[in-house]
Amino acid sequence: MSSSYFSFTIEAECSRTWARAGTIDTPHGTIRTPIFMPVGTQATVKSVSPEELGAAGVQILLANTYHLMLRPGSELIAELGGLHSFMHWDGPILTDSGGFQVFSLGHLRKLSEEGAVFKSHLDGSAHLLTPESVMRIEAELGADIILPLDICAAYPCSPLEAQEAMERTHRWSERALEAKERYRPEQTLFGIVQGAFEPVLREQSARFVGTLPFPGLSIGGLSVGEPKQMMWDMLHYTTPALPRNKPRHLLGVGSPEDLVIGVGLGMDMFDCVLPTRVARHGGLFTSHGRINIKAARFRTVHGPIQDGCDCYTCRNYSAAYVHHLARTEEQLYYRLGSIHNIRFMLCLANQLREAIIAGSYPAFRDEFIACYIPTSEAMREAQREKWKAARRM
Amino acid sequence: MSSSYFSFTIEAECSRTWARAGTIDTPHGTIRTPIFMPVGTQATVKSVSPEELGAAGVQILLANTYHLMLRPGSELIAELGGLHSFMHWDGPILTDSGGFQVFSLGHLRKLSEEGAVFKSHLDGSAHLLTPESVMRIEAELGADIILPLDICAAYPCSPLEAQEAMERTHRWSERALEAKERYRPEQTLFGIVQGAFEPVLREQSARFVGTLPFPGLSIGGLSVGEPKQMMWDMLHYTTPALPRNKPRHLLGVGSPEDLVIGVGLGMDMFDCVLPTRVARHGGLFTSHGRINIKAARFRTVHGPIQDGCDCYTCRNYSAAYVHHLARTEEQLYYRLGSIHNIRFMLCLANQLREAIIAGSYPAFRDEFIACYIPTSEAMREAQREKWKAARRM
Numbered sequence: 001m002s003s004s005y006f007s008f009t010i011e012a013e014c015s016r017t018w019a020r021a022g023t024i025d026t027p028h029g030t031i032r033t034p035i036f037m038p039v040g041t042q043a044t045v046k047s048v049s050p051e052e053l054g055a056a057g058v059q060i061l062l063a064n065t066y067h068l069m070l071r072p073g074s075e076l077i078a079e080l081g082g083l084h085s086f087m088h089w090d091g092p093i094l095t096d097s098g099g100f101q102v103f104s105l106g107h108l109r110k111l112s113e114e115g116a117v118f119k120s121h122l123d124g125s126a127h128l129l130t131p132e133s134v135m136r137i138e139a140e141l142g143a144d145i146i147l148p149l150d151i152c153a154a155y156p157c158s159p160l161e162a163q164e165a166m167e168r169t170h171r172w173s174e175r176a177l178e179a180k181e182r183y184r185p186e187q188t189l190f191g192i193v194q195g196a197f198e199p200v201l202r203e204q205s206a207r208f209v210g211t212l213p214f215p216g217l218s219i220g221g222l223s224v225g226e227p228k229q230m231m232w233d234m235l236h237y238t239t240p241a242l243p244r245n246k247p248r249h250l251l252g253v254g255s256p257e258d259l260v261i262g263v264g265l266g267m268d269m270f271d272c273v274l275p276t277r278v279a280r281h282g283g284l285f286t287s288h289g290r291i292n293i294k295a296a297r298f299r300t301v302h303g304p305i306q307d308g309c310d311c312y313t314c315r316n317y318s319a320a321y322v323h324h325l326a327r328t329e330e331q332l333y334y335r336l337g338s339i340h341n342i343r344f345m346l347c348l349a350n351q352l353r354e355a356i357i358a359g360s361y362p363a364f365r366d367e368f369i370a371c372y373i374p375t376s377e378a379m380r381e382a383q384r385e386k387w388k389a390a391r392r393m
Numbered sequence: 394m395s396s397s398y399f400s401f402t403i404e405a406e407c408s409r410t411w412a413r414a415g416t417i418d419t420p421h422g423t424i425r426t427p428i429f430m431p432v433g434t435q436a437t438v439k440s441v442s443p444e445e446l447g448a449a450g451v452q453i454l455l456a457n458t459y460h461l462m463l464r465p466g467s468e469l470i471a472e473l474g475g476l477h478s479f480m481h482w483d484g485p486i487l488t489d490s491g492g493f494q495v496f497s498l499g500h501l502r503k504l505s506e507e508g509a510v511f512k513s514h515l516d517g518s519a520h521l522l523t524p525e526s527v528m529r530i531e532a533e534l535g536a537d538i539i540l541p542l543d544i545c546a547a548y549p550c551s552p553l554e555a556q557e558a559m560e561r562t563h564r565w566s567e568r569a570l571e572a573k574e575r576y577r578p579e580q581t582l583f584g585i586v587q588g589a590f591e592p593v594l595r596e597q598s599a600r601f602v603g604t605l606p607f608p609g610l611s612i613g614g615l616s617v618g619e620p621k622q623m624m625w626d627m628l629h630y631t632t633p634a635l636p637r638n639k640p641r642h643l644l645g646v647g648s649p650e651d652l653v654i655g656v657g658l659g660m661d662m663f664d665c666v667l668p669t670r671v672a673r674h675g676g677l678f679t680s681h682g683r684i685n686i687k688a689a690r691f692r693t694v695h696g697p698i699q700d701g702c703d704c705y706t707c708r709n710y711s712a713a714y715v716h717h718l719a720r721t722e723e724q725l726y727y728r729l730g731s732i733h734n735i736r737f738m739l740c741l742a743n744q745l746r747e748a749i750i751a752g753s754y755p756a757f758r759d760e761f762i763a764c765y766i767p768t769s770e771a772m773r774e775a776q777r778e779k780w781k782a783a784r785r786m
Contacts, residue, residue, distance in 0.1 A: 014699045043717065047724035072692065080695060080713055088709045178605060299465065316481045320473055324436065324465045331440035331727055 006145075006215050008247045012357045017365075018239050018266030021356040024216075024247055026092040026144040027186045028084065031059045033247060034263045034352050036254055036345040037094060037271040042067050043077075043087040046276055047334040048342065050089040053311060056339055057346035060092040060144075062271040065325045066101030067139060070120050070127075074140035082142030086154060094271070095143040097192070099132050099150045100220070100252070114169070115149065129174035133304050139183035145191040147218055150192040155224045162196035166205050169194045169220075173209060190216040190249060199237040206241035216382030217242060218249040219267070222257075232261060239266035256285055256348055263352050275345050279337035282326050285344040289373035293337065298323040311343035312336075399538075399581040399608050401640045402605040405750040410758075411659030414749040417640055419485040419537040419608075421477065422577050424452045426640060427656045427745050429647055429738040430487060430664040435460050436470075436480040439669055440727040441735065443482040448705060449732055450739035453485040453538075458531060459494030463513050463520075466532035475535030487664070488536040490585070491691050492543045493613070494643070504719040506561070508542065519783050524568035532576035539580050540611055541569030546589040548617045555589035559598050562587045562613075566602060581633075583609040583642060590623060592630040599634035609644040610635060612660070616651075625654060632659035649678055649741055650767045653758050656745050668738050672730035675719050678737040682766035686730065704736035 005027055010020040024031040032057075038045045038053065041064045045053060053061070063083060068074060080086050083093055097387070099116070102108060107119040115130030131149045132248050138146040149172050153165040173191055191214035195201030207215060219238060222231045242248060247268045250258075254272025262270060275285070282294040286306045293305065304314035305322060313322065313336040325333035355364035398420055405414040417424040431438045431446065434457045438446060446454070456476060461467060474480050476486055492509070495501060500512040506521030518761045531539040544563050546558040566584055573582050584607035586595030592635065596741045602610060612631060616622045624646070635641060638662045643651075647665025655663060668678070675687040684691075686698065697707035698715060706729040718726035748757035 042721045043714075044723050044725045047728075049725065049728070071721060072713070075692060076713070079693070080711060086711070086714055086717075088714070237557075266753075300469060300472070318473060318479070320465070320469070321436075321479055322482070328435045328464060330435055330437050331724060332437045332442065334724055335440075335442070337764055 002161070003188075003215065005186045008216065008245065010245070012359075014356055014361045015359070016262070017264040017360050019263045019352070019356050019361045020248065020268065021353045022268060023309060024092075026060075026188070028092045028144050029059070030092060032270075032350075032353060033093055033268040034259070034273075034349050034356075035269050036259060036349045037062045037269060038276060038345075039064070039271055040087065040089075040274045041273070042071070045342075046280070046338065047331070048178055048276070050087065052312065052335075052339055053089070053342065054091070056343040057350070058342060059346075060094060060269075061089060062094045062096065063087075063143065064098070064101060065095045065134065065141065066098035066105065068095075068141060069098060069123055074137045075289050078140035078142070082140075084142065090131060092145070093143040094145040094229070094249075095138050095141050095147065096251070097147040097149045098129055099134075100152050102129060103152055103154075111151070113171075131172040135176055135179040135183055135189075139187065142184070143184070143187065145188050145190055145216065146180075147190055147192060148173050148180075150194060150220055152224065153194065153196040153227050155197065157196055158322070159198055159201075162198045162201055165196065166194045166201050170208050173212060173214075177214070182290045188215050190214055190218050192218045192220045192251070192303070193238060193242075194221045195234075195238075196221055196228060197234060199234070200236050202237040203241045206238045207361050208243065210246070214246070216247040216249065220251045222250065222254045223272075228258075232265060235262070235265040235267070239329045242266070248328050254345065255374065256345065257369065257372060259345065259348055260352065260368050260372075264361065264365055265358070269350075275341035276338045279341040280334050282337070283341075284337055285341050286323075287371055290375055292321050294326050295321065295323075306344075309340065309343070310347075311340045313340045313343075318324055329331040367377045396581070396608065397577045399528070401609065401638065403638070405752075407657070407749055407754045408656055408752070409755050410657040412656045412745070412749050412754045412782065413659070414746045415640065416526070417485075419581070421483060421485045421537050422452070424590065424662075425743075425746060426661040427652070427742050427749075428452055428662050429652060429668075429742045430455045430662060430665045431669060431735050432457070432664055432736075433463070433482075434666070435481065436476060438735075439673070439731065441669070441725070441731050443480065445705065445728075445732055446482070446735065447484070449736040450486070450743070451735065452739075453487060453662075453668075455487045455489065456493070456534070457494060458488045458527065458534065459491035459498065460490075462491065462530050463515055466511060467530045471533035472512055472641055475533075477535065484677075485538070486536040487538040487642075488531050488533070488534050488540065490540040490542045491522055491646070492527075493545050495522060496545055496547075496594060504544070506564075524565040525572040528569055528572040528576055528582075532580065535577070535580070537579075537581065538609065539573075539582050539657045540585060541573075541582060543585040543587060545611055545614050545617065546587065546620050548590065550593055552594075555591045555594055557595050558589065559587045563601050566605060566607075568606070570605060581608050583607055583611050585611045585613045585644070586631060586635075587614045588627070588631075590619060590627060592627070593628040595627050596634045598717070599613065603634065603636045603639070607639070609640040609642065611644045613644045614642065616646045616665075621651075625658060628655070628658040628660070635659070638721075648767065649738065650762065650765060652738065652741055653761050653765075656749070657754065657758055663742075664728060668734035669731045672734040673727050677715075677730055678734050680764055683768055686712065686716050687719050688716075698733055699737075700778050702733065702736070703740075704733045706733040706736075744747065 153164040191209040195205040249269035299320035544558040584602040588598040642662035694712035
């Protein structure tokens with residue numbers, strides 16, 4: 001799939017899984033896939049500078065349309081030269097559509113065929129988002145890849161609700177494609193596949209959205225509270241129905257183990273706040289799983305968080321110092337922890353790519369899963385609840 | 394004054410004031426005076442990395458013995474290779490004695506000729522600091538310049554209290570000098586001048602401590618709540634009684650206007666949390682005074698915080714973006730604001746140095762004071778109270 005502003009080429013495909021390695025070209029640079037995209041919700045990846053993102057191997061960022069349209073406002077960002085200039089990041093950026101946040105953060109007031117009316121979580125003011133207005137807002141933000149307004153069904157939901165949400169998302173997709181024509185040709189609009197947790201709908205949505213003239217596809221509606229296995233099951237119905245030549249973005253998914261498994265299920269792009277959020281709470285990634293740097297056992301550790309890690313943190317600081325900063329809640333900790341986890345994700349994406357090219361992805365995956373102890377389902381649920389509670393404060 | 398580990402040479406002196414420009418050599422590098430030293434209380438200058446400090450022109454840092462002895466402990470820091478290695482800062486470091494914090498942060502339990510027993514503000518555990526134990530602790534931390542245990546009299550206090558505190562500080566100074574002999578010769582011990590707000594005591598302390606074999610002198614007991622003019626008055630009694638050939642450090646003082654005035658009263662070194670603390674609350678320095686970046690008027694400002702400023706923040710970000718980060722309480726704001734203010738202080742110190750060398754310090758001082766609107770006494774007092782209240786929480 002290519003245009004003068006966007007192209008995706010596949011360099012290697014795994015013979016035993018759906019994994020592939022490719023290259024995406026955008027107006028702000030090239031992206032080698034599979035890729036992890038850190039999230040800069042409010043036009044900043046929390047506590048990390050653009051130079052540090054670059055040094056950690058970041059190739060593309062995701063920013064949240066919902067947050068930025070409310071504050072500081074997309075018109076202001078346009079006036080200041082667009083998101084790239086505003087946040088001093090010259091690489092590719094992807095903006096989501098705001099749809100997910102309208103349902104999860106904002107207070108949805110009215111959902112109709114026209115669009116969604118919601119109350120801002122900041123000041124209670126009412127806003128209308130339509131497939132058309134989202135195209136205008138994202139044009140003002142100026143990201144390289146943009147997403148259309150969609151409806152993310154709740155988990156759990158009835159099959160009928162799932163179908164209605166999907167069908168409306170499809171109709172909105174067509175409206176978005178039409179509206180986008182009025183704005184910036186250098187922006188690339190991805191389609192969003194929905195279908196909740198209904199295998200038939202997932203396949204149907206993949207086929208429908210996959211045939212529309214979107215140069216890439218985001219898989220939405222997953223990682224919304226369901227068990228992990230259920231998410232992977234849905235990809236089993238989705239991926240075979242997707243066109244081969246378009247990059248596939250798994251929206252809002254991105255723990256280390258998710259990346260490794262998702263790649264095998266045909267996903268090329270991943271974004272998630274998890275690596276930076278867990279870092280801020282002391283959770284740092286190592287090849288054996290996530291450690292808690294605040295644990296007393298790190299108090300006297302002379303060596304780095306992970307032996308052999310080439311991130312800024314591990315090259316310059318002992319685990320004991322990072323532990324000290326975390327325990328004393330020093331701001332430098334949040335930065336050092338986030339940089340380490342971001343670098344871990346980018347290294348992992350690169351290792352996956354190399355394994356795919358070398359034809360050894362299945363072995364890499366199996367070895368990773370054998371070594372890396374993931375956070376348990378129960379722990380994940382407890383963390384999610386804790387985070388939700390903190391957000392309500 | 395020089396040894397193989399420490400030397401101070403004066404390169405220029407103002408003919409109309411007591412200002413001078415000099416060079417200090419330490420085992421970790423050279424310091425050009427006058428100089429501002431940012432404070433890294435817990436072995437980190439809040440939110441700024443060592444590389445960023447270097448890029449902002451920082452030549453020497455101050456770290457707090459009181460905080461570090463309690464957490465993570467000076468023995469552990471020694472075991473990890475000392476403060477320089479622990480915090481990844483290879484330039485000169487000065488550690489204070491902990492005395493001031495024992496009186497202001499800790500809960501003093503018993504003050505005797507032997508030393509001070511206090512309860513930790515962290516866990517209530519009891520600790521004894523003596524002039525001798527402080528020398529051991531600072532040897533473990535391993536800073537280039539260290540200070541002896543002193544007694545900072547409260548403001549206000551009676552003349553008798555002031556005299557007793559001063560005389561005990563003098564006796565402790567002699568004990569510290571003797572104890573220091575047992576530890577690291579590459580560390581340089583400065584003396585501390587006290588005398589509260591009694592002109593006669595200030596002069597007496599300057600003469601007494603000035604003649605002891607300290608290669609440098611710190612002026613303590615000022616900026617503890619008294620009006621600014623009273624602080625400057627005390628320096629009028631102190632400076633003429635100090636030896637010319639030793640560097641003079643004004644402890645805990647360091648707003649932009651303090652630096653400009655203090656230099657004319659013979660001070661060479663300044664340290665203060667103020668530039669980084671006010672930055673975290675939105676207060677950023679410009680040549681016309683302190684601005685509040687959170688103010689609505691910065692919402693749409695395309696240009697930098699200060700035209701012509703060469704700091705990382707001003708070179709790369711609009712005032713509008715910094716305003717956005719401050720308003721949304723993003724961590725990157727604290728970093729960008731702190732870097733700007735630190736760079737401002739270091740540029741100012743360098744401008745003062747160049748003016749002294751050029752023989753134009755008085756004109757520079759008068760022009761700066763005419764342009765720079767300092768924060769009013771009332772505002773300063775209100776901020777201090779706010780900060781104290783926040784600290785108690």
